[in-house]
Amino acid sequence: MTRKRDKKPSFEPGCVPAPGGLLDWRDSQHYDHWQMHPCALCEQPTPLRSHAGGPAHKACAESWIAANPTEARLGRFASDTQPKRRRDDNHA
Numbered sequence: 001m002t003r004k005r006d007k008k009p010s011f012e013p014g015c016v017p018a019p020g021g022l023l024d025w026r027d028s029q030h031y032d033h034w035q036m037h038p039c040a041l042c043e044q045p046t047p048l049r050s051h052a053g054g055p056a057h058k059a060c061a062e063s064w065i066a067a068n069p070t071e072a073r074l075g076r077f078a079s080d081t082q083p084k085r086r087r088d089d090n091h092a
């Protein structure tokens, strides 16, 4: 097997929000500065991308999760991974 070398660090999805919850798409990799593509859900142009790179509005993805809670758990749309924080930040 050959491993493709990517200059970008891998863009891994984190948790899938609960139905009705909000996605955390703060990472700039969710935003395509160059092209609008039709959203996979509402077909209106969007610069937003899911972790898999598919165009989708964040709000559309959130409603899709609410409407398809079972399928949503497969991870089609997920929040960003939370950066690991030091647990002993306020260690005296």
Ligand SMILES: [Zn+2]
Pocket (backbone or CB within 6 Å): 039, 040, 041, 042, 043, 044, 046, 056, 057, 060
């Ligand atoms: Zn949409």
